[in-house]
Amino acid sequence: ADAGRQAFVLLTSVIRAHLEELFPGRKVEAFSQFRVTRDSDLEVDEEEIANLRHALRSGLTTRHFGRAVRLEVVNTCPAELSEFLLEQFGLPNAALYRVNGPVNLVRLNELIDQTDAPGLRFKPFEPAWPTGRLPRHKSIFEKLKKGDVLLHHPFESFDPVVQMLREAVLDPEVLAIKQTIYRTGAKSELMDLLIEAARRGKEVMAVVELKARFDEEANINWAERLEAVGAQVVYGIVGYKTHAKLLMITRRENGKLRRYAHISTGNYNPKTARLYTDLGLLTADADLTADADSVFRQLASLGKFKAPRRMLLAPVNMHSRMIELLAQVEAAALAGYR
Structure with missing residues (x-):
């Protein structure tokens, strides 16, 4: 490359240029990139198996060998080679897609960080703490007694949600914490806080959705860690996914119990909260928190469900x-x- 300029080359191009060295003594008849897409759903019969968690963990070991559903090749791929690949993967001609360019454009994401071109990048955006509606370093519970707080992610920070849970864990007047878990990631401060709450003797209930696609392993691991410290872990209702995003805290105040809740459209994942547009409501509203309590009771006991108030x-x-x-x-x- 010229001085002061960067150049990038795809690894597949390097391989193609050195095929004769990789296969000495052989004549290379054809070369093509290809990508196969497999069905990664974990098929389990919830009504027949005794332990959903163990069944899903067993299925994770074979996920990469699921049934092929699509084959992509570059548009210069010889017909005999694409036909051979279709036969190997047991696919019909309709499953073949010829691509004008690299078959895996996701790899080009690396250029964003590797390219020396600051003028082409947006300035880093830092989500703001909603100071006007939720003063920093003050009790979130005290604020919610006066009114609800609506958070708009990713423009506003997810930190108030984490802070609310942290405040609940450290508060001796908090008796119980209940939360739904859908996609929270392999590393999660929220999950660590729930574990700490259980260790401190609080009643902790986690509704863990084991069938959150591609997060099954992380959720299974969190479920096992929560159970190990005495938290109640439930897996929702057979035949349904628990996609709700709910956090409910029960606190003792002046001899009575008061509930606080976080109701959200987004996952309890601080990382994705910086990317996805979601709304989260922090509330102490009696009707909304009573509805949240009913949801958790239903998910835990499958008893008769009262119609929600709001x-x-x-x-x-x-x-x-x-x-x-x-x-x-x-x-x-x-x-x-x-």
């Missing part, structure tokens, strides 16, 4: 309420409103 919950009342709201919009449109 929450829309699938598969209980969300669908019917959405139909009602759509009917209102339809009626307004027919009446000439815009």
Whole structure:
């Protein structure tokens, strides 16, 4: 490359240029990049197996050998080579995709960090703590007694959620913490805080979704660590995924119990909270927290479920309420409103 300029080359191009050295004494007839996509779903019959966690852990060992569903090759790949690959993977011609360029563009993400071109990058963005609505270094519980706080990620920081849970763990007046776990990652301060809460003698309940695709192993490991310190771990309702994002804290105040909750559209994952657009509500509202408590009771005991006061919950009342709201919009449109 010229002085002051950078140059990059794909590893596949290097390999192609040295094929004769890699296979000395042989004539290279054809060369092509290819990528195969496999079905990575872990198939288990929840009603038949005795231990879902053990069944999923066993399935993780064979995930990389799932049934092939798609074959991608470069558009210069000879027909005899693509036909050979289709035969090897047991795929029909309809599963073949010819690509004009590298078959794995994800690798180009590395250029973002390796390229010396600061003028092409956005300035780093740091999510803001909502100081006006939630003063730093003051009790979040005291603030929520006065009113709810709505967080808009990733523009606003996820730190208040972590701080709320940390405050609950350290507060001797907090008796119980209940949380749903969907995608939290292999390393999680939130999970570490739940474990610490259990060690401090608080009642901790975690609803862990073991079938969160590609997070099964992390969730299984967290479930085992939580159980090891005495936390109650449940896996939701057979036939459904627990996709709700709920955190509920029960605190003793002046001889009575008061609940606080975090209700969110986003996972309890500080890393993805910096990337995805989500809303999170911190609240001490009596009706909302009572609904949250009912959800956790249902997930833990599968007892009779009371109709939520304010929450829309699938598969209980969300669908019917959405139909009602759509009917209102339809009626307004027919009446000439815009």
